[in-house]
Amino acid sequence: MGTSIAQLKRGQKGIIKEFADDLLPIKLLELGCLPGNEVELVQVAPLKDPLYINVNGSHIAIRRSMAQMIEIDLIEDIPSV
Amino acid sequence: MSKQINVALIGNPNTGKTSVFNQLTGLNQKVGNYPGITVEKKEGICKLPRGVKAHILDLPGTYSLNTTSLDESVAVELLLNKNAKDHPDVAIVISDVENLKRNLFLFTQIKDLKIPTILVINMADRMSRKGITLDIDLLEKKLDTKIALVSTRKKVGIDRLKELIADYKNLSVAPNVDTTVIAPEYFKSLRETFPNEDLYKLWLVITQDVNFMPLEKNLVKDSSSFNTKSKSELKRLQQKETIKRYQFINSILKETYKVDINAAKGLKATLDKILTHKIFGYLIFFVILLTIFQAIYDWSSIPMDFIDETFASASEWVKTTLPPGMLTNLIAEGILSGIGGIVIFIPQIAFLFLFISLLEESGYMSRVVFLMDRVMRPFGLSGKSVVPLISGTACAIPAVMATRTIENWKERLITILVTPFTTCSARLPVYLIIIALVIPEGRFFGLGYQALTLMLLYLIGFGAAIISAMVLNKVLTIKTRTFFVMEMPNYKLPLIKNVTYTVWEKTKSFVLGAGKIILAISIILWFLGSNGFTDKYVNAESIVENRIEKEGLSSYNQESIAYNLSIYQESLNDSIAKNVYHLAPEQLIDSTNQLKQTLLDKAKNQEIASYKLENSYIGNMGKAIEPLVKPLGYDWKIGIALITSFAAREVFVSTLATIYSVGSDEEDTIKNRMAAEVNADTKKPLFNLASGISLLLFYAFAMQCMSTLAIVKRETNSWRWPLAQLVFMSLFAYIVALVAYQILK
Ligand SMILES: Nc1nc2c(ncn2[C@@H]2O[C@H](COP(=O)(O)OP(=O)(O)O)[C@@H](O)[C@H]2O)c(=O)[nH]1
Ligand SMILES: [Mg+2]
Numbered sequence: 045m046g047t048s049i050a051q052l053k054r055g056q057k058g059i060i061k062e063f064a065d066d067l068l069p070i071k072l073l074e075l076g077c078l079p080g081n082e083v084e085l086v087q088v089a090p091l092k093d094p095l096y097i098n099v100n101g102s103h104i105a106i107r108r109s110m111a112q113m114i115e116i117d118l119i120e121d122i123p124s125v
Numbered sequence: 126m127s128k129q130i131n132v133a134l135i136g137n138p139n140t141g142k143t144s145v146f147n148q149l150t151g152l153n154q155k156v157g158n159y160p161g162i163t164v165e166k167k168e169g170i171c172k173l174p175r176g177v178k179a180h181i182l183d184l185p186g187t188y189s190l191n192t193t194s195l196d197e198s199v200a201v202e203l204l205l206n207k208n209a210k211d212h213p214d215v216a217i218v219i220s221d222v223e224n225l226k227r228n229l230f231l232f233t234q235i236k237d238l239k240i241p242t243i244l245v246i247n248m249a250d251r252m253s254r255k256g257i258t259l260d261i262d263l264l265e266k267k268l269d270t271k272i273a274l275v276s277t278r279k280k281v282g283i284d285r286l287k288e289l290i291a292d293y294k295n296l297s298v299a300p301n302v303d304t305t306v307i308a309p310e311y312f313k314s315l316r317e318t319f320p321n322e323d324l325y326k327l328w329l330v331i332t333q334d335v336n337f338m339p340l341e342k343n344l345v346k347d348s349s350s351f352n353t354k355s356k357s358e359l360k361r362l363q364q365k366e367t368i369k370r371y372q373f374i375n376s377i378l379k380e381t382y383k384v385d386i387n388a389a390k391g392l393k394a395t396l397d398k399i400l401t402h403k404i405f406g407y408l409i410f411f412v413i414l415l416t417i418f419q420a421i422y423d424w425s426s427i428p429m430d431f432i433d434e435t436f437a438s439a440s441e442w443v444k445t446t447l448p449p450g451m452l453t454n455l456i457a458e459g460i461l462s463g464i465g466g467i468v469i470f471i472p473q474i475a476f477l478f479l480f481i482s483l484l485e486e487s488g489y490m491s492r493v494v495f496l497m498d499r500v501m502r503p504f505g506l507s508g509k510s511v512v513p514l515i516s517g518t519a520c521a522i523p524a525v526m527a528t529r530t531i532e533n534w535k536e537r538l539i540t541i542l543v544t545p546f547t548t549c550s551a552r553l554p555v556y557l558i559i560i561a562l563v564i565p566e567g568r569f570f571g572l573g574y575q576a577l578t579l580m581l582l583y584l585i586g587f588g589a590a591i592i593s594a595m596v597l598n599k600v601l602t603i604k605t606r607t608f609f610v611m612e613m614p615n616y617k618l619p620l621i622k623n624v625t626y627t628v629w630e631k632t633k634s635f636v637l638g639a640g641k642i643i644l645a646i647s648i649i650l651w652f653l654g655s656n657g658f659t660d661k662y663v664n665a666e667s668i669v670e671n672r673i674e675k676e677g678l679s680s681y682n683q684e685s686i687a688y689n690l691s692i693y694q695e696s697l698n699d700s701i702a703k704n705v706y707h708l709a710p711e712q713l714i715d716s717t718n719q720l721k722q723t724l725l726d727k728a729k730n731q732e733i734a735s736y737k738l739e740n741s742y743i744g745n746m747g748k749a750i751e752p753l754v755k756p757l758g759y760d761w762k763i764g765i766a767l768i769t770s771f772a773a774r775e776v777f778v779s780t781l782a783t784i785y786s787v788g789s790d791e792e793d794t795i796k797n798r799m800a801a802e803v804n805a806d807t808k809k810p811l812f813n814l815a816s817g818i819s820l821l822l823f824y825a826f827a828m829q830c831m832s833t834l835a836i837v838k839r840e841t842n843s844w845r846w847p848l849a850q851l852v853f854m855s856l857f858a859y860i861v862a863l864v865a866y867q868i869l870k
Pocket of ligand 2: 143
């Protein structure tokens with residue numbers, strides 16, 4: 045089991061690897077959430093869910109359950125905030 | 126008349142379609158619904174250079190041509206169906222310069238349908254702040270289209286856009302991306318089966334997930350070629366297509382679009398941090414909520430009082446000016462009071478929409494949804510249910526309409542079903558008068574009991590909504606894939622023009638939509654209340670006159686007249702003593718007698734009206750249901766008010782005013798009169814703590830609003846849900862009221 049978007053910390057980035065689930069809505073892809081794209085966790089809602097991410101220039105909110113299905117490679121160096 | 130060009134505005138949500146639409150059409154627009162469904166249809170006329178006219182359509186926002194909701198499918202249907210009445214001669218894709226990459230996805234899809242397409246890059250005013258530079262000429266060449274760089278905020282670029290529309294014949298219709306390469310064999314067999322169809326269109330039809338309007342899918346289904354791919358294979362192909370499109374777009378933008386990263390960050394990040402903060406976020410939301418309540422209940426009371434008085438005096442004017450008779454009564458008591466009953470809500474509705482559109486335009490609403498989603502989910506609701514539940518405190522009708530943004534059908538249905546529990550403004554007059562009657566004036570830690578009761582009723586309404594949502598969540602076995610994807614748009618200062626149009630349009634559609642029903646019902650009620658079949662009804666006047674002659678006026682009226690007279694005399698004597706007036710003793714007696722006569726006449730008319738109502742159709746109905754409402758502590762008079770207020774709750778007070786034969790404009794008098802009413806069985810006051818609480822609870826829970834039922838029918842497309850709502854809520858209200866009365870009495 046690799047890392048998923050749900051495991052990112054605020055400000056951390058990753059590269060989307062592949063989708064763990066075929067059931068992810070096409071809508072997510074169209075918004076730019078595609079394998080190979082960089083994703084950044086912008087905010088986490090106060091109750092830890094949903095997550096607010098920036099992927100491919102799109103700022104979107106998704107629920108944690110969906111974030112868990114999107115696997116990523118972590119980009120280790122956290123850029124200066 | 127020269128031929129009109131059909132123009133469709135299409136684009137991602139929040140890119141400024143409506144703003145461009147407003148710029149192009151001005152007030153030349155009308156808002157309706159697409160036939161048979163409740164998706165809003167905005168169309169307008171725009172004059173173009175060289176005497177050309179264009180019919181402009183503002184389509185619902187969509188991220189792509191793969192639809193996931195009813196709103197989106199309207200846009201797609203229109204583009205795919207060449208025979209549709211509004212099928213565009215030219216499509217205008219509106220994009221936001223800050224999200225160009227994503228916006229171009231939709232653009233390439235439409236371009237591939239071989240529809241002449243213009244690209245509008247909107248929000249040009251934000252480019253310098255965000256450090257964006259664009260090579261428009263190169264972009265035009267690469268995308269094989271014409272581009273208008275526009276800022277609707279600064280009113281820049283609209284003229285060029287008009288020029289481009291008028292010139293649409295010169296647009297290229299060559300596609301951008303060749304989709305067939307993702308599965309050459311498959312597309313080849315499609316081509317062979319349907320030699321005359323456009324391939325990309327076929328592909329879209331085949332892959333449509335949601336197909337609300339039967340397109341030509343049947344045609345495809347019948348043929349064997351459709352079955353050659355399973356659903357998941359198709360989905361993989363769609364993924365391939367998506368990736369391919371983004372490759373195309375990325376390669377183009379690399380050459381034409383530059384962002385200076387340092388300029389880009391800033392305000393949005395800071396605002397996000399504060400507005401979604403775990404303490405400040407909720408605090409700010411709470412303050413905004415309070416402001417909205419303040420506006421709905423406090424600020425709007427001024428125009429509401431004014432409207433109330435205007436209609437009362439208009440009705441009075443009609444009665445005194447027109448010749449007496451059936452028609453005059455119908456106008457004065459049926460139609461005018463019916464229209465008044467609708468118009469009175471305009472200030473609240475307008476304030477509500479003002480706030481909601483401000484919150485939506487500014488981009489704040491998405492942050493609320495983000496904050497609240499996890500909070501609402503255990504109850505089977507979504508973050509997007511928050512807006513309807515807030516709107517419900519003004520009126521359930523716009524609230525039910527506001528549920529359309531919820532993608533998940535189950536969450537949406539639950540929201541629709543529970544929204545009527547929230548305390549809408551029509552309950553307020555009922556609450557206020559009953560609280561004033563039965564709740565003592567004392568204070569509890571500085572807060573009045575009465576205010577506390579009112580607050581408690583709000584909480585009860587909200588609690589009922591939440592709890593029934595939880596129950597429905599368990600009971601309803603609707604399987605829908607939950608997906609929740611929401612864009613977090615940039616923060617913007619709302620455009621006044623957009624806000625004004627929204628408030629105007631929504632208010633208008635409320636008045637016309639709900640208004641029709643309320644008006645119809647008030648006329649029916651008026652008819653039932655002012656007609657009867659019994660002798661008693663027909664001879665009401667002589668019967669009452671006889672009774673007054675023999676027994677005098679009712680004791681309540683006698684006392685109140687005596688009281689009024691004594692006050693009048695006192696004040697006259699006072700004035701005389703202070704030398705304000707100089708009156709001879711006989712003048713004093715004269716003027717007192719005159720007043721007495723007026724009061725007597727008024728009392729007599731009121732008693733006749735009361736007697737008539739008692740024996741009218743509605744009166745008979747009230748008596749018929751008395752056995753049913755007795756266990757709740759009510760008598761047949763309250764029974765009548767329950768029936769009349771079934772159409773709309775606020776009618777309760779005015780019905781009681783008529784029954785107790787006092788003018789409905791004299792609020793204190795109604796209250797005094799109600800306080801004097803005695804329960805025939807117990808000989809105690811009819812409105813006591815037990816029956817009062819029972820009434821309050823009944824009104825808190827009962828589904829007494831025809832317009833809401835009608836709107837729920839419209840939004841769920843079936844009678845099943847509104848009927849379930851009606852039965853469940855009424856039963857629940859009855860049981861709670863029954864238990865409350867039996868315990869408290
Ligand atoms: N800065 C800026 N904001 C704009 C412009 N055009 C529209 N907006 C804002 O963008 C938001 C979305 O606009 P709207 O027309 O409702 O978009 P729609 O959802 O596509 O219909 C609103 O807050 C507008 O005030 C523009 O040219 N510049
Ligand atoms: Mg719009």
